[in-house]
Structure formats: C-alpha cells, structure tokens
Amino acid sequence: NAGVTQTPKFQVLKTGQSMTLQCAQDMNHNSMYWYRQDPGMGLRLIYYSASEGTTDKGEVPNGYNVSRLNKREFSLRLESAAPSQTSVYFCASSGALSAYNSPLHFGNGTRLTVT
Amino acid sequence: KNEVEQSPQNLTAQEGEFITINCSYSVGISALHWLQQHPGGGIVSLFMLSSGKKKHGRLIATINIQEKHSSLHITASHPRDSAVYICAVRPLSGGGADGLTFGKGTHLIIQP
Numbered sequence: 314n315a316g317v318t319q320t321p322k323f324q325v326l327k328t329g330q331s332m333t334l335q336c337a338q339d340m341n342h343n344s345m346y347w348y349r350q351d352p353g354m355g356l357r358l359i360y361y362s363a364s365e366g367t368t369d370k371g372e373v374p375n376g377y378n379v380s381r382l383n384k385r386e387f388s389l390r391l392e393s394a395a396p397s398q399t400s401v402y403f404c405a406s407s408g409a410l411s412a413y414n415s416p417l418h419f420g421n422g423t424r425l426t427v428t
Numbered sequence: 429k430n431e432v433e434q435s436p437q438n439l440t441a442q443e444g445e446f447i448t449i450n451c452s453y454s455v456g457i458s459a460l461h462w463l464q465q466h467p468g469g470g471i472v473s474l475f476m477l478s479s480g481k482k483k484h485g486r487l488i489a490t491i492n493i494q495e496k497h498s499s500l501h502i503t504a505s506h507p508r509d510s511a512v513y514i515c516a517v518r519p520l521s522g523g524g525a526d527g528l529t530f531g532k533g534t535h536l537i538i539q540p
Binding site for chain 2: 353354355356357358401403405415416417418419421422424
C-alpha cells in the first residue's frame with residue numbers, strides 16, 4: 314500500500330525560484346493537508362482541502378498556493394521562495410472532513426532549503 | 429488560545445525501561461492524537477482517543493478529559509522505539525482549519 318506519496322524528498326532553491334511539491338494518496342480520502350515543521354515548533358498547517366475543488370488557509374499560508382487537482386492529488390506551490398520557507402514539509406490525508414474522528418496519514422516529508 | 433504542552437522534551441532511557449510521555453492541554457477537546465516521528469522523518473499515527481485507554485502492542489495511551497491530560501506509555505522499551513512522539517488535540521471550539529493543535533514533541537532515545 315502506497316498510502317501518501319510526496320515528492321521530492323529533498324530540494325534546494327535559490328531565493329526567488331519557484332517550485333511545486335506534489336502529494337498523492339490512494340486511500341480515497343476526502344481531506345488533505347500541507348504542514349511545515351520547523352525546529353522547536355509543532356507542526357503548523359499551511360493549507361487544507363476538505364474535498365476536491367475546495368481549499369482553506371491554515372495557520373501559515375503566506376507565500377504558498379495550493380491546488381486540489383482531484384480527489385487523489387494536492388499540490389503546494391512556492392511562487393517566489395524565501396529563506397524563511399526553509400523547512401520540512403509534510404502532506405497528510407484523513408478520511409473524515411476533519412481529524413475529529415479519523416487518524417491522519419502522513420507522507421515522508423520534503424526537506425526544502427532556500428539559500 | 430489552546431496550548432499543548434508535552435513533557436519531558438527529551439528523554440534518554442535504557443532498553444527495557446517503562447517509558448511515560450505526558451501531554452497537557454488547556455481547553456476542552458473532542459479528540460487527542462499521538463503520533464510517532466521516526467529518525468528518518470516519517471510520521472505515523474499511533475492512537476486517536478477521546479476517552480479512557482487504548483493499547484497496541486507495547487504502547488498504551490490514556491486520557492483524562494477532566495484533568496486535560498494524556499499519557500503515552502511504552503512497556504519493555506527497545507532501541508527501535510527511539511523517535512519523536514507528538515501529541516495533537518482537537519479543541520471543542522476553535523482550532524485551525526484541520527481542527528488540530530500540535531505539541532512540540534518529546535524526543536525519546538532508548539539505549540541498548
């Protein structure tokens with residue numbers, strides 16, 4: 314079972330460059346999430362999608378855009394990368410409209426460095 | 429604002445020891461998650477609970493809703509249990525778009 318597949322695993326960008334992080338899940342989940350994880354801080358939600366065609370801002374959305382292309386795929390785009398976006402990014406999915414009654418399934422993470 | 433505090437932040441123990449990791453939160457919640465993050469970075473959901481106790485293998489999670497406190501116990505700890513353990517709660521009201529507030533994690537090292 315693939316679960317949640319996230320690519321790439323590592324990426325180095327220069328300030329101002331753009332990139333898209335890809336995420337796909339094969340569990341027929343409705344909800345998908347993008348988080349960032351920084352040293353000394355808990356996971357923070359960037360964007361969230363409750364279903365195909367809908368997206369909502371999370372705690373730290375500035376500098377990011379997302380696309381819920383279909384039920385399986387949820388991508389995160391950095392249009393003009395900044396050093397403050399150096400972080401580890403996780404995609405996750407759950408079967409419910411929120412994490413209320415459904416566990417989260419995480420991808421393996423993308424370690425992004427912006428120089 | 430809901431705060432999720434985990435203790436200890438770091439824990440080093442010997443193989444075989446009984447491990448307890450604590451999670452306290454400040455508002456009423458509807459669910460609490462325990463997650464495990466391996467040294468390689470992947471995150472796995474261990475438990476989701478809203479009352480009582482759950483057990484899976486050597487792992488036990490308990491929650492006391494009145495005390496706003498949860499514990500994760502590991503019996504007969506093993507070096508492969510070395511990981512960061514993360515607590516996350518869903519407040520009854522408020523919370524983020526995903527409904528979750530995450531703790532900063534407890535870094536556990538089990539030495540052989």
